[in-house]
Amino acid sequence: MYGYWGKLLRVNLTSRACRIDDIPEETFDLLLGGSALGAKILLEETPAKVDPLSPENKLIFAVGPFQGVKFPGNGKWSVITKGPLTGTFLESAGTGHWAPYFKQCGIDAVVFEGRADSPVYVFIKDGGAEIRDAAFLWGKDTIETGELIKEDLGDRRINALNIGPAGERMHPIACISCDGHSFAGRGGAGAVMGSKNLKAVAAWGTMEVPVHDPEKAAEFAKETFRLLSGQGEKFRAHGTPRVIVPLEGIGDTPIKYWRGDENKRGAALLGAPRYTEYLNVKPLPCINCPIGCHRHIRFEYPDGTVLEGNGPEYETIGMMGSNLLVEDLGAVAKANDMANRLGIDTISCGAWIGFLMECWEYGWITPRDTGGLSLKWGDPDVLLALVEQIGTMTGMGGWFREGIRGAARHIGGEAEKITVEVKNMDYPAHDPRAVYALGVNYAVGTRGACHERGNPQTSALGGYFPELGQDGPYDRQTPEFAAKTAVIHQDVSVLMNCMTICQFMMGGGGLTLTEIRTAYRYLTGKDVPVEELVKFGERAWQLQRIINVRDGLDRKDDTLPLKMTVPAMVGPRAGKTPTPHDRILDDYYELRGWDRNGIPTRERLESLGLGRFAAFLP
Amino acid sequence: MAVTIRLLGLFRQYGPPEPWVVPAGERSIGELLAEMEEKAHAGYIPIVNGERKSKAYVPEEGDEIKIMPLVTGG
Numbered sequence: 022m023y024g025y026w027g028k029l030l031r032v033n034l035t036s037r038a039c040r041i042d043d044i045p046e047e048t049f050d051l052l053l054g055g056s057a058l059g060a061k062i063l064l065e066e067t068p069a070k071v072d073p074l075s076p077e078n079k080l081i082f083a084v085g086p087f088q089g090v091k092f093p094g095n096g097k098w099s100v101i102t103k104g105p106l107t108g109t110f111l112e113s114a115g116t117g118h119w120a121p122y123f124k125q126c127g128i129d130a131v132v133f134e135g136r137a138d139s140p141v142y143v144f145i146k147d148g149g150a151e152i153r154d155a156a157f158l159w160g161k162d163t164i165e166t167g168e169l170i171k172e173d174l175g176d177r178r179i180n181a182l183n184i185g186p187a188g189e190r191m192h193p194i195a196c197i198s199c200d201g202h203s204f205a206g207r208g209g210a211g212a213v214m215g216s217k218n219l220k221a222v223a224a225w226g227t228m229e230v231p232v233h234d235p236e237k238a239a240e241f242a243k244e245t246f247r248l249l250s251g252q253g254e255k256f257r258a259h260g261t262p263r264v265i266v267p268l269e270g271i272g273d274t275p276i277k278y279w280r281g282d283e284n285k286r287g288a289a290l291l292g293a294p295r296y297t298e299y300l301n302v303k304p305l306p307c308i309n310c311p312i313g314c315h316r317h318i319r320f321e322y323p324d325g326t327v328l329e330g331n332g333p334e335y336e337t338i339g340m341m342g343s344n345l346l347v348e349d350l351g352a353v354a355k356a357n358d359m360a361n362r363l364g365i366d367t368i369s370c371g372a373w374i375g376f377l378m379e380c381w382e383y384g385w386i387t388p389r390d391t392g393g394l395s396l397k398w399g400d401p402d403v404l405l406a407l408v409e410q411i412g413t414m415t416g417m418g419g420w421f422r423e424g425i426r427g428a429a430r431h432i433g434g435e436a437e438k439i440t441v442e443v444k445n446m447d448y449p450a451h452d453p454r455a456v457y458a459l460g461v462n463y464a465v466g467t468r469g470a471c472h473e474r475g476n477p478q479t480s481a482l483g484g485y486f487p488e489l490g491q492d493g494p495y496d497r498q499t500p501e502f503a504a505k506t507a508v509i510h511q512d513v514s515v516l517m518n519c520m521t522i523c524q525f526m527m528g529g530g531g532l533t534l535t536e537i538r539t540a541y542r543y544l545t546g547k548d549v550p551v552e553e554l555v556k557f558g559e560r561a562w563q564l565q566r567i568i569n570v571r572d573g574l575d576r577k578d579d580t581l582p583l584k585m586t587v588p589a590m591v592g593p594r595a596g597k598t599p600t601p602h603d604r605i606l607d608d609y610y611e612l613r614g615w616d617r618n619g620i621p622t623r624e625r626l627e628s629l630g631l632g633r634f635a636a637f638l639p
Numbered sequence: 640m641a642v643t644i645r646l647l648g649l650f651r652q653y654g655p656p657e658p659w660v661v662p663a664g665e666r667s668i669g670e671l672l673a674e675m676e677e678k679a680h681a682g683y684i685p686i687v688n689g690e691r692k693s694k695a696y697v698p699e700e701g702d703e704i705k706i707m708p709l710v711t712g713g
């Protein structure tokens with residue numbers, strides 16, 4: 022087999038035993054790797070309704086075939102588990118410098134089982150792994166942990182996926198950090214690591230992945246790198262903060278916890294090009310990345326302190342800036358740094374702060390609840406104080422132990438009506454009233470409201486797939502196009518998470534499905550037409566849905582928050598709502614081959630080669 | 640002798656939102672859009688009659704050109 026090792030490393034943390042199992046070639050032919058491979062393992066090896074923080078839950082890291090050569094964007098890895106925030110299937114993905122070295126250890130995936138009796142970290146190397154004591158790392162933040170592991174292993178080249186203090190405390194939005202600038206951010210995969218007493222997973226391999234046509238594969242990777250580097254030049258200059266202004270311009274960016282209609286001034290102050298100059302930005306690329314969308318910033322505060330390191334991305338600026346009416350970019354950068362070090366998801370953290378500010382505005386919480394803090398919209402000091410409390414689960418942060426639904430129950434009254442989430446996962450920084458496909462995309466999201474699986478907001482920026490027969494992006498505010506747009510973007514973005522290539526190679530660098538097909542052929546010797554390639558994305562999606570359906574989820578869980586049914590009074594989305602949600606959901610289920618209750622049909626599963634997984638359906 | 644160029648998504652905030660007519664066989668797409676690219680701080684891919692082309696492509700009579708911005712927001 023080419024492009025893969027066909028090997029799965031199992032690390033049992035309870036018995037501290039490691040073992041390597043075979044993965045048959047047919048599995049890769051059906052599922053590719055990454056997200057889909059992890060979903061299959063989770064479905065087959067964990068019982069229904071497994072407690073995400075119990076030793077019985079499994080934690081899987083997986084990559085795909087593209088780590089065999091220096092292909093652009095192959096710093097991507099996927100982590101798959103049951104998520105503590107939603108209780109559903111969870112896949113989260115990060116980039117950085119870890120994935121290719123992990124693959125070069127001679128494995129395609131690793132499964133962590135059980136729970137260590139004391140803190141450990143695992144060092145994966147050529148053909149195996151070593152479980153090492155992590156007492157000296159416990160309590161350290163994500164940046165310190167990465168540095169200390171380099172020292173402990175005596176090699177500065179070695180990178181480790183790791184958790185911060187939030188993950189150790191099993192925080193429901195704890196993320197997994199890679200290199201301090203890339204995160205598997207959403208849904209609490211870091212808490213699952215913490216529940217297993219697993220502080221970090223370092224990897225350093227030197228084995229050469231078997232590749233079908235190594236010369237052509239390497240040459241094509243080089244050519245594609247050059248092409249994307251040229252095409253992505255402008256995106257490199259300003260990164261994701263570039264889209265703050267245009268997305269506010271179409272009503273996509275959250276304002277005042279989804280109640281504001283326009284925020285032109287805030288967008289101009291927070292977004293690029295101002296961001297680039299104000300924070301002294303340099304691009305910060307992951308391994309084998311021709312773009313470098315991540316931002317390295319150096320900012321001196323009025324008190325003389327300097328913040329140097331990873332800068333906030335679009336989502337963080339959206340949720341911690343515009344969403345809260347905070348216009349102070351220095352404060353957003355500081356809040357981002359605090360959250361990254363503690364190891365929490367900046368999206369949910371920003372959403373929770375917005376929710377608290379709204380509760381304060383309505384008088385549902387008072388100075389007695391807040392320790393005297395006035396939760397005023399736009400106050401940068403409140404932002405910083407609440408990031409601290411949420412990250413450490415102290416003060417008001419303690420209300421969120423079960424996510425936003427738990428906090429709303431704690432506050433009581435009408436609070437549950439103002440939350441903006443699906444399956445307990447907070448909306449990210451894109452508004453379905455601006456792009457209707459987002460409403461259904463979030464509703465059916467296998468891990469809750471997610472803008473990366475798929476990412477129909479890119480259609481509003483002009484992105485579409487000519488190779489899949491589209492002759493332009495579908496209209497973003499026509500209900501009839503919503504389900505169709507969601508499906509096509511889901512299939513492509515989930516495909517990327519099975520291939521494990523950074524999605525920005527497409528949207529930011531112009532990588533095509535045809536180029537992916539060519540590279541895949543050189544890597545594996547298998548030629549798969551583009552229409553078939555996207556079916557890999559659909560297979561992964563169906564498997565993930567089966568996991569959730571097995572746990573009792575169905576149509577009742579595919580919801581649209583109340584606020585999304587309230588149109589703006591003025592501005593670019595005045596009078597617009599992604600409704601009727603029920604009808605859009607019907608369209609979506611039909612396109613996916615699900616019944617009216619959102620359950621995948623046996624026929625559809627069989628047509629995708631997934632017939633045997635129907636046995637997991639109730 | 641004319642060609643239509645349709646700007647998509649982000650670029651519509653920086654140029655004509657309706658299809659825009661340019662003469663065929665004269666300037667490359669890169670030359671035609673240089674100013675807008677600077678203003679928009681965003682790159683793009685020209686899609687000519689459904690196929691991706693480079694910016695060096697010089698439009699021919701009857702071409703239908705769509706400009707897909709290369710920018711994304713996570």
Ligand code: SF4
Binds near residue numbers: 525
């Ligand atoms: S585009 Fe951004 S996220 Fe993707 S590999 Fe490059 S730096 Fe990392």
